[in-house]
Amino acid sequence: MKIFDTLTAKEEGLDTSRIVRIYVCGVTVYDESHIGHARTIIVFDTLRRFLESQEIKVKFVQNFTDVDDKIINRAKQENIPPLELSSKFITRYFEDFDRLNIKRADNYPKATDHIQEMLELIKSLIEKNFAYVSKNGIYFSVSKFKEYGKLSKKKISDLVAGARIEIDETKNDPLDFALWKFASDQPKWQSPWGDGRPGWHIECSAMSLKYLGENFEIHGGGRDLIFPHHENEIAQSESHTGKNFAKIWMHVGMVTINGKKMSKSLGNTKSIEHVLKNWSPNIIRLFCLSGHYSKPIDYSEDALKETIIKWRQVENCYAELSSPEKDELVRPSSFSEFFMKKTDLIKKEFDDALNSDFNTSLALNAFFRLIKEINNFASSEDISQSIAKNVKPVLETMSEILGLKISKISDEERNILNELIKTRNTLREQKQYQKADEVRKQISDMGIVLIDHKTRTLLLKQEKISMEG
Numbered sequence: 001m002k003i004f005d006t007l008t009a010k011e012e013g014l015d016t017s018r019i020v021r022i023y024v025c026g027v028t029v030y031d032e033s034h035i036g037h038a039r040t041i042i043v044f045d046t047l048r049r050f051l052e053s054q055e056i057k058v059k060f061v062q063n064f065t066d067v068d069d070k071i072i073n074r075a076k077q078e079n080i081p082p083l084e085l086s087s088k089f090i091t092r093y094f095e096d097f098d099r100l101n102i103k104r105a106d107n108y109p110k111a112t113d114h115i116q117e118m119l120e121l122i123k124s125l126i127e128k129n130f131a132y133v134s135k136n137g138i139y140f141s142v143s144k145f146k147e148y149g150k151l152s153k154k155k156i157s158d159l160v161a162g163a164r165i166e167i168d169e170t171k172n173d174p175l176d177f178a179l180w181k182f183a184s185d186q187p188k189w190q191s192p193w194g195d196g197r198p199g200w201h202i203e204c205s206a207m208s209l210k211y212l213g214e215n216f217e218i219h220g221g222g223r224d225l226i227f228p229h230h231e232n233e234i235a236q237s238e239s240h241t242g243k244n245f246a247k248i249w250m251h252v253g254m255v256t257i258n259g260k261k262m263s264k265s266l267g268n269t270k271s272i273e274h275v276l277k278n279w280s281p282n283i284i285r286l287f288c289l290s291g292h293y294s295k296p297i298d299y300s301e302d303a304l305k306e307t308i309i310k311w312r313q314v315e316n317c318y319a320e321l322s323s324p325e326k327d328e329l330v331r332p333s334s335f336s337e338f339f340m341k342k343t344d345l346i347k348k349e350f351d352d353a354l355n356s357d358f359n360t361s362l363a364l365n366a367f368f369r370l371i372k373e374i375n376n377f378a379s380s381e382d383i384s385q386s387i388a389k390n391v392k393p394v395l396e397t398m399s400e401i402l403g404l405k406i407s408k409i410s411d412e413e414r415n416i417l418n419e420l421i422k423t424r425n426t427l428r429e430q431k432q433y434q435k436a437d438e439v440r441k442q443i444s445d446m447g448i449v450l451i452d453h454k455t456r457t458l459l460l461k462q463e464k465i466s467m468e469g
Contacts, residue, residue, distance in 0.1 A: 001051075001355045003218070004294060006226060006249040007151050011357055014217060014248065019057040021212040022048065023246070025204055025221035025229065026108070028065040029089035030074045032271040033096055035299055036255040036262055039288040040222045042403065043252050043360070045102045046289060049401045050354050061211045062105040063204060064090055066112050067187055067197055082187050083112065096272040100281050101403045109207040111198065115189045117206040118198045121240055122179045122191075130239040131179055133193050134170040138180040143173055145235040151249060152227035177201060177232050201232035208246075209237065219246035223253055223294075253296040255288075262299075270299060280465045282404050283307050289360040289402065308465055310368055314399075317371045318406045319451070319460040320378035321395065324388035336386045339377070343391050346370045350398055360402075367398050381454060407461040409448070414459070417448060421457055 002011040014020065024044050027037050041062075048058050065071075066086035075082040090110075111118075122138055125131035130144050142148050142156060149155055159175055178199035180191060188195045208219065221230065230249065237245040254261070257268040275284055286307045291297040346366050353362035374391065377383055399406060409417070420443055427436035443450060451458035 002357055003248050003250055004357050005247075006251050009153075012248050016051065016054075016056045019059055020051055020218065021059045021216035022061065022218045022220065023204070023208040023212055023216060024060070024062045024105075025225055026062045026064050027089075027093060028068050028070055029086040029093065030068065030071040031089065032273060033089075033093055034262065034272060035270045035275055035284075035288075036222065038097075038100060038272050038275070038284060039255050039297065040220075040252040041097060041102055042100065042285055042288040043293045043358075044220055046285075046360065046401065046403055047358055048103060049403060050358075053397065053401050059212065060103075060105045061107045061109065061208065063207050064093075064108060064110045065200065065203060066090065066110045067203075068200060072187075086110075086112075092273075096276070099276055100272070100284060101405055103403075107211050109211060111203040111207070112187070114203070114207050114210065115198065117210050118180075118202050119191055121202060121206050121209070121236070124240045125179065125236060128239060130236070132172065134172075136170050137178050137182050137196060137199075138193060139171050139176040140179055140232070140236050140239075141172060142175040142177070142235065145239055147238075148235050149231065151231045151234055154227060154231070177228065179236070201229055202236060204229070205233050205237045205240075205245075208233075209241075214241045214243050214245075216246055218248045218250050220250040220252070223251045226251055250293075252293050253291070256296055256298045258300055259298055279304050279308075280463055282311055282463060283465060285403050286311065286364070289364060292361050293358060310371075311465075312462065313368070313371050313375060314404070315406065315462055316451075316460055317374045317378070318392075318395065319458050320374060320383050321388040321392040323456065323458050324383045324385045325381055325453075325455065336384060336390070339373075339387050340390050342373065343370060343394050346373075347394050347398065354401075364402075367402065370395065370398070407447070407463050409459055409461050413446065413448075417443060417446070417459055421450070421459075425457075 001014045001016065003014055004010070005012040022044065024040070027033055044060075044062075048060050051058050064086070066083065071086050072082050075085040078085060122131060125140065126133070126138070129141075131138055131140050149159070156175065179202045180193065180196050180198060182194045182196040184195065188197055208216070219230070219233075226249075234245050256262060257270065260266065260268060262269050272284075279287075283304060287299075287304055288297070290303070290307070346369055350363050350366040353359045353366060356362075374383065374395070377387075420439055424436050424439040424443075427433070427439065440450060447462055447464060449460040449462055451460055
């Protein structure tokens with residue numbers, strides 16, 4: 001498998017000979033998670049699922065930043081302790097992402113649980129002369145790390161102190177960034193240099209080094225983290241260890257809203273709770289995977305409505321494979337062999353797309369082509385039990401990799417439906433079409449669509465989607 005590495009600016013081979021260790025920068029828990037967060041997490045969740053489907057072991061770590069100025073300021077507004085606020089939004093995070101069918105990470109380290117590891121890392125940087133104590137805190141000396149800017153491709157000489165770089169006259173250089181901020185208010189922790197709290201960047205270095213070691217396989221996050229967050233992580237981590245930090249840096253493109261950057265100031269953010277209420281988990285996952293992960297993707301009603309149409313085709317396909325024709329009613333076994341070869345070719349195309357810089361867009365093209373092939377044969381009454389037996393597992397494997405959950409009819413529901421269908425068929429035979437339609441309405445109210453074939457009636461369970469945007 002090859003993945004584009006932001007650091008080398010080219011595709012690099014992913015070492016899967018042992019265990020693939022992945023660290024993804026998680027959310028700062030001061031507010032609800034939004035569709036931009038969802039895209040990043042869905043991309044890495046799908047990457048993990050694909051690797052595991054290839055029987056590759058994965059160790060997946062995703063942190064929570066639960067101490068930050070944004071958290072402190074929001075807590076003051078709500079008149080509650082900062083850690084109470086962050087705890088509330090961590091709970092909300094799991095509620096949202098569980099609904100999106102995100103597999104739980106192996107570890108979800110919180111910054112506040114790893115203060116000691118941060119202090120040890122800061123101590124090492126001071127001893128190695130990469131950091132210094134000032135009036136307001138402890139800073140990393142950017143000029144001491146000669147490769148600073150190698151991830152973002154920025155040159156120190158060209159950098160100007162910007163909005164995310166704190167202006168502090170006590171720093172040796174405007175570009176130096178905080179490792180530890182002295183503070184007298186809560187939350188604060190003791191340190192050998194004075195009470196305070198950690199800077200943002202030191203948190204991820206300390207936690208990733210603890211759980212994944214000094215040179216793990218993939219460090220990921222949104223493209224907005226390349227500078228300064230990931231650039232600073234590299235500087236402080238490699239200054240501490242003397243080794244390369246991560247083997248591959250993988251970054252996910254932003255989500256725009258009708259072509260505009262998503263931001264709270266514009267009032268156009270879409271919370272995960274909102275999008276789930278209106279579009280459902282499968283639709284959101286398909287949308288987030290529809291473009292190449294590294295490129296921006298635009299959140300629009302038209303794109304989502306188009307995805308719904310495609311999802312209905314998936315549901316229909318699964319229903320056809322779940323209730324196939326008997327083998328003796330359809331084509332000979334040679335036809336089944338032909339269809340399986342075609343299925344295997346499509347699955348190979350699906351895998352090849354994901355192995356080639358994790359191109360989920362091309363993988364989805366292959367997935368939907370298989371759906372179309374199955375539905376076309378089903379409309380001609382050509383899906384036999386032998387075809388279904390061999391093709392259905394392939395469809396389920398692809399769906400599992402994409403994190404899609406197809407609605408299934410429970411045994412209890414099926415027993416009720418079978419009785420209703422018998423009643424409907426009897427009414428139709430008696431030409432009592434109005435009463436037959438009333439029974440059909442009962443079935444529809446259960447979320448079931450009936451598709452009448454020549455020799456059977458297909459039961460199709462549909463996911464409820466409101467399409468309100």
